Amino acid sequence: xxxxxxxxTAVVAxxxxxxxPGAQQIRLLSVRASFIDNGAASDWVPALELLDxxxxxxxxxxxxxxxxxxxxxxxxxxxxxxxxxxxxxxxTGAAWFWATRNTNFTVTTATPQRRIPWTHFVTSDPTVFxxxxxxxxxxxxNGLKAGIYYASSQVSxxxxxxxxxxxxxxxxxxxxxxxxxxxxxxxxxxxxxxGESQVIHDTMLAITQAVPGEISLTVKxxxxxxxxxxxxxxxxxxxxxxxxxx
Amino acid sequence: xxxxxxxxxxxxxxxxxxxxLRVTAISATTGAVVAGVNVGDxxxxxxxxxxxxxxxxxFGPFMLVPGPGA
Numbered sequence: 519x520x521x522x523x524x525x526x527t528a529v530v531a532x533x534x535x536x537x538x539p540g541a542q543q544i545r546l547l548s549v550r551a552s553f554i555d556n557g558a559a560s561d562w563v564p565a566l567e568l569l570d571x572x573x574x575x576x577x578x579x580x581x582x583x584x585x586x587x588x589x590x591x592x593x594x595x596x597x598x599x600x601x602x603x604x605x606x607x608x609x610t611g612a613a614w615f616w617a618t619r620n621t622n623f624t625v626t627t628a629t630p631q632r633r634i635p636w637t638h639f640v641t642s643d644p645t646v647f648x649x650x651x652x653x654x655x656x657x658x659x660n661g662l663k664a665g666i667y668y669a670s671s672q673v674s675x676x677x678x679x680x681x682x683x684x685x686x687x688x689x690x691x692x693x694x695x696x697x698x699x700x701x702x703x704x705x706x707x708x709x710x711x712x713g714e715s716q717v718i719h720d721t722m723l724a725i726t727q728a729v730p731g732e733i734s735l736t737v738k739x740x741x742x743x744x745x746x747x748x749x750x751x752x753x754x755x756x757x758x759x760x761x762x763x764x
Numbered sequence: 765x766x767x768x769x770x771x772x773x774x775x776x777x778x779x780x781x782x783x784x785l786r787v788t789a790i791s792a793t794t795g796a797v798v799a800g801v802n803v804g805d806x807x808x809x810x811x812x813x814x815x816x817x818x819x820x821x822x823f824g825p826f827m828l829v830p831g832p833g834a
Contacts, residue, residue, distance in 0.1 A: 532789045570780075
């Protein structure tokens with residue numbers, strides 16, 4: 519007995535059905551399907567249903583823990599023996615975000631407070647974090663799912679740091695900063711008493727009241743001259759929780 | 765780029781004539797079809813137990829017509 523593919527490339531609104539021809543019998547080995555978003559009304563679960571010749575559903579192969587966010591597309595493969603890791607594949611578990619910038623970023627007096635435009639960013643789960651463009655490319659970090667976000671940042675301004683400058687994490691969520699803003703993150707000194715160039719920090723514990731929302735890193739040049747940020751590092755931890763704060 | 769997903773498939777299902785394989789997008793809470801999702805390229809890998817022409821099967825969507833004995 520030979521295995522063979524049965525294929526259709528036509529694009530239709532879900533569901534897409536294949537009816538086994540008369541006098542034929544098959545054993546199903548695997549299925550692959552492309553799902554294309556066309557303005558999905560809500561998040562959805564890809565599913566394969568097997569129906570008998572009376573329309574009775576014999577089996578539904580899907581996992582409610584494997585959810586595709588509305589607006590996203592998915593290529594789905596069903597085959598025996600797959601152990602669903604719903605949290606890993608759909609971002610319903612913990613997730614992280616990491617971003618860096620190691621090239622000069624000039625903060626001018628014309629726009630003294632700016633989001634950091636990231637030159638490198640990665641995430642364990644793109645259904646939890648996204649990066650979009652505001653005033654500059656890749657300067658806005660977004661949290662896409664309900665839960666708890668803990669963000670931590672580190673910024674270095676150009677030396678000599680003889681000008682007032684600061685950094686702050688900003689968010690649409692309900693957030694509380696974990697560090698005092700002065701003197702650690704707001705400095706007019708060049709070096710610490712032991713002669714080291716000063717790095718400034720901020721942290722933010724944020725709880726979602728609605729999603730999606732922004733959680734970005736900003737810097738502010740309080741001086742009358744332009745100055746450069748020479749390095750910025752940003753890490754965010756996400757813990758899922760579906761209850762929105764009110 | 766589309767998100768890749770792998771899901772388990774029930775094993776050892778021998779499916780007879782007029783049975784239907786349905787690829788769909790459903791709500792995780794109600795099981796109802798979610799509007800606004802299209803299904804494009806679909807490939808079923810099967811063992812052809814009777815050796816006939818499986819390409820003559822129809823792809824929907826279409827209304828199911830109850831078979832004999834319904």
